[in-house]
Amino acid sequence: xxxxxxxxxxxxxxxxxxxxxxxxxxxxxxxxxxxxxxxxxxxxxxxxxxxxxxxxxxxxxxxxxxxxxxxxxxxxxxxxxxxxxxxxxxxxxxxxxxxxxxxxxxxxxxxxxxxxxxxxxxxxxxxxxxxxxxxxxxxxxxxxxxxxxxxxxxxxxxxxxxxxxxxxxxxxxxxxxxxxxxxxxxxxxxxxxxxxxxxxxxxxxxxxxxxxxxxxxxxxxxxxxxxxxxxxxxxxxxxxxxxxxxxxxxxxxxxxxxxxxxxxxxxxxxxxxxxxxxxxxxxxxxxxxxxxxxxxxxxxxxxxxxxxxxxxxxxxxxxxxxxxxxxxxxxxxxxxxxxxxxxxxxxxxxxxxxxxxxxxxxxxxxxxxxxxxxxx
Numbered sequence: 222x223x224x225x226x227x228x229x230x231x232x233x234x235x236x237x238x239x240x241x242x243x244x245x246x247x248x249x250x251x252x253x254x255x256x257x258x259x260x261x262x263x264x265x266x267x268x269x270x271x272x273x274x275x276x277x278x279x280x281x282x283x284x285x286x287x288x289x290x291x292x293x294x295x296x297x298x299x300x301x302x303x304x305x306x307x308x309x310x311x312x313x314x315x316x317x318x319x320x321x322x323x324x325x326x327x328x329x330x331x332x333x334x335x336x337x338x339x340x341x342x343x344x345x346x347x348x349x350x351x352x353x354x355x356x357x358x359x360x361x362x363x364x365x366x367x368x369x370x371x372x373x374x375x376x377x378x379x380x381x382x383x384x385x386x387x388x389x390x391x392x393x394x395x396x397x398x399x400x401x402x403x404x405x406x407x408x409x410x411x412x413x414x415x416x417x418x419x420x421x422x423x424x425x426x427x428x429x430x431x432x433x434x435x436x437x438x439x440x441x442x443x444x445x446x447x448x449x450x451x452x453x454x455x456x457x458x459x460x461x462x463x464x465x466x467x468x469x470x471x472x473x474x475x476x477x478x479x480x481x482x483x484x485x486x487x488x489x490x491x492x493x494x495x496x497x498x499x500x501x502x503x504x505x506x507x508x509x510x511x512x513x514x515x516x517x518x519x520x521x522x523x524x525x526x527x528x529x530x531x532x533x534x535x536x537x538x539x540x541x542x543x544x545x546x547x548x549x550x551x552x553x554x555x556x557x558x559x560x561x562x563x564x565x566x567x568x569x570x571x572x573x574x575x576x577x578x579x580x581x582x583x584x585x586x587x588x589x590x591x592x593x594x595x596x597x
Contacts, residue, residue: 248286248290249283249286252282252283252286253279253282253283255282255368256275256278256279256281256282256283257275257278257279259278259282260274260275260277260278260279263278272343273339273343276339276342276343277335277336277339279339280334280335280336280338280339280342281331281332281335281336281339281365282335282365283335284330284331284334284335284338285327285328285331285332285335285365285369286372287331288323288327288330288331289323289324289327289369289372289373290376292323292327293313293314293315293320293323294313296315296319296320296323297313297314297315298313299315300315300316300319314377320373320377324366324369324370324373325366327369328365328366328369331365332365416434416438416469416473419434419472419473420434420435420438423472430472433468433472434469434472437465437468437469437472438465438469440465441462441465441466441469453492453493453494453495454492454493454495455489455490455491455492456484456488456489456490456491456492456493456523456534457484457489457490458495459493459495459497459498459499460482460484460498460521460523462499463482463498463499463502463521464482466499466502466503467480467482467502467506467519470506474506474510474511474516476516477510477513477515477516477517478506478510478516478517478519479516479517479518479519480518480519480520480521481518481519481520481521481522482521483520483521483522483523484522484523485523485524488523488524488525488534491534491593493534493591494564494568497536497561497564497565497589498521498536498538498589500557500558500560500561501538501557501561501587501589502519502521502538503557504557504558504587505519505538505539505540505542505585505587506519506540508542508543508585509540509541509542509543509544509584509585510540510541510542511542512542512543513542513543516542517540517541517542517584518540518541519538519539519540520537520538520539520540521536521537521538521539522536522537522539523535523536523537524537525593528590530572530592531592531593532593533590533591533592533593534589534590534591534592534593535588535589535590535591536588536589536591537586537587537588537589538586538587538588539580539584539585539586539587540584540585541582541583541584542584542585543584544579544583544584544585558575558577561575561589562575565589565591569591569592572592573589573590573591573592574589574590575587575588575589575590576588
């Protein structure tokens with residue numbers, strides 16, 4: 222059977238030599254249940270005492286599992302050292318030839334050690350005699366070997382499914398990050414060109430305002446470059462970046478744009494992916510406030526709220542502009558909103574959400590819910 226290569230990230234996770242305690246407890250429980258079932262069948266058909274059959278089955282079965290499952294990562298590590306460039310896949314899987322040899326060696330050894338151990342437990346310690354047990358040994362070994370190969374095949378299939386899911390999740394995350402870069406490349410030049418055009422006009426009309434606008438532009442571009450190189454940053458950094466952006470917009474819109482940024486001190490250190498709020502703020506200004514002759518108020522607020530699933534971070538971007546039902550708003554926000562939703566899904570799964578609504582007082586409200594445990 223052909224072996225499948227594993228991406229470096231998956232292979233790196235597969236090279237851990239020691240299994241997790243939860244895995245050991247789960248597998249030992251499953252093997253024990255199987256051994257009890259085998260003992261009950263043998264007791265029913267062989268008319269023998271139940272306790273000896275139960276002890277023999279548990280000792281042999283658990284030792285077989287420990288030898289096979291414990292020898293698998295050792296064989297993978299040995300092959301990794303002997304074969305340059307090879308990486309273990311699917312939970313330290315060393316390949317079928319090595320696993321077949323391991324099963325053929327482990328089962329007879331586990332049978333012999335299991336009979337020795339069960340004799341000690343039952344108060345009849347003796348070294349198993351291969352010739353004396355020859356009639357039983359043939360049947361027991363056949364059952365044990367078939368079982369071991371079936372279980373090993375199950376491990377292999379489960380490992381492949383787990384690796385496939387991990388590869389799909391990794392590809393989805395990489396796609397979301399690539400789309401973030403695309404979103405940045407589309408949003409920022411548009412804003413930059415508009416800002417430079419306004420700056421050119423201001424230089425001749427109001428030098429002081431032009432200098433202030435240039436300072437905010439430099440700070441905004443510096444923060445954007447830093448954010449594009451990281452997977453997350455603090456909520457304080459996100460709000461500082463928004464502050465530079467809205468001050469640039471205030472130079473352009475003047476008194477028509479009123480801004481309120483509300484970030485409680487205790488939430489400043491919380492971590493979140495960069496560029497989550499800025500597309501919402503840009504949409505609010507471009508599609509909500511700029512089309513309004515009177516302009517309006519833009520409010521960005523962060524707070525903790527208690528929901529049925531526990532405490533979550535709620536981020537609200539609200540404007541008092543023309544409203545969600547305006548055609549320009551409905552047509553212009555879909556790309557940015559889709560990107561935000563995909564990034565939330567990639568980072569937090571179904572625990573995070575983005576919703577749009579029209580408040581009773583008018584305008585548009587975008588609300589982000591982000592689970593706090595995922596912030597760690």
